[in-house]
Amino acid sequence: MFKMTWALVAEHADEWTGDDFSQAAAVLDEKVGAAVSASAMNSDAQAHFRATFLAPVRDSLSGEGRTAIESGHLWSAAAGPLLVALAPAA
Incomplete structure (x- = not known):
């Protein structure tokens, strides 16, 4: 179980577990697509936002993010105004 939080600078922040x-x-x-x-x-x-900022972070979530969480570590990635962080759920 893990918790994902994300923020669009000055726009929107949310979380999912x-x-x-x-x-x-x-x-x-x-x-994030809905906010955009x-x-x-x-x-x-x-379209530029989705391709340049959202896609790279979203795509690395299942690889690098998964590896970090399964090892008990935190993970975060940022692209432009988008920041996403994963943490093992307590």
């Missing part, structure tokens, strides 16, 4: 890294990545994609869609960014800027 579970034990499935694929589900965590899907939740991150859905929640609701923002004032035009469609090109939204």
Whole structure:
């Protein structure tokens, strides 16, 4: 079991707890994607945000993030205004 927290600088912060890294990545994609869609960014800027900031962090969650959590360590990654952190759940 682990806890994922994320923040979009000056926009949104949230958290999720579970034990499935694929589900965590899907939740991150859905929640951050929804915040980006609701923002004032035009469609090109939204697509750029998703490709440049969200995708790399989301994709590393299942690899590097999983390895860290399964070893009992914390993990975090940031890209632009997005910060994601994983911690073993207490």
